[in-house]
Amino acid sequence: MNHVYEEFTEQAVLVLPRLRRYARALTHNAADADDLVQVAVERALVRRNQWQPGTNLAGWMITIVRNAWIDESRFRKRQSSLMLPAEEGEQVGDRGMEPEVGLLSIQAALSRLPDEQRDVIALVLIEGFSYREAADLMNIPMGTVMSRLARGRLALQEMLDDGGPEESRTGDSA
């Protein structure tokens, strides 16, 4: 049993960067993202016996991150209905690392999408799951994956064409 535990933790350490990336795409805020990953890793450790060694650990753990995010979103919605909406302005983050202006506009645009569009874009376009894998992971039909992807990407396109600074070319500032 000890050996399985070690295999789990060794592989899980390697998966952490992907979990952080997915969480960051979902939450936009770096501190929230790492909190989300922390909750997910704690849950994964308790449930580690449910993971079959040799199967896709990244997918299994990303599912746990996703469920934790869903719980968190519900909690926040409930809180915001009880409290003053003081947290609203914090969505557009300018804390932590400051990527170049072009890149920031994409992250900010993504954060403005509805949750379900942001989620599917994070899974398919950023984490690289196939339509089928994303549909299974989210427990929705593939057609719904495709329509949410299309709506989300069109919305992003529009936001970036409209308001953002120049489209990013990697690196170079004016």
Added chain:
Amino acid sequence: MIVSDQDLMAYVDGELDPVRHEALSLAIERDAGLAARVAAAQELRRNLRAAFDVTLHEPVPDKLTALLTAGRDKKTKRPDSWRFTRSSAWASAFALAAGVVFGAWLGPVLMTHRTGPGATQMAPGRVATGSDLYRALSEQLASAPAKAIRMELSFRSKEGTYCRVFASTVQADTVTGLACRDAEGWRVDAMQSVAQGANQSADYRQAGSSMPSVIMALAESRMEGDALDADAEASARANGWIPASNTH
């Protein structure tokens, strides 16, 4: 050729079957408007990836890695790295005082008394036979796809009974609870709503975390051995969550 946004994006994502993919490739060569749409979609894909590559290649904060490695270094059977920062004994006592709600679950409607910090303890509740929760506890494995009620994990308690941690979205709230099987059915020993978890003191609950550590700490303090793996869960379910007697 008129191409829907969905098909165009499926093309860019490599999700079209080879025949349609080929057809679209040819169409793009002949249609500048189509080619422009494809180029825009491809650029958005690239830029999205690039924006988050930064996070992918950042060094991972120590506190996250430590969750996984600390236990290994200590060579303990169940790692302390993922225990909550207090001892299990404390957690049991704290749970009762800190807002864990004991309520009666009547069918699909959750009845609780919402109180602030220092909530009063109420009697443990029975899960109504025939309710969604009863059904889920009896039949749903932790590996099942997420639904309104989710099984987090199952374990054998130190008393020898089977217990399960569940999470349920009821009335736009997430309630997590611990239920154990006895001769009469399922008994909920502890429940906490996510919103109530927020009322706990800051040093007990991480900002932004929603999973009630109290429930997990209780589970861990009651657990004999490790949580059940998929096979053991299936086996327990087959036996109606009643431990097989030692004499057959």
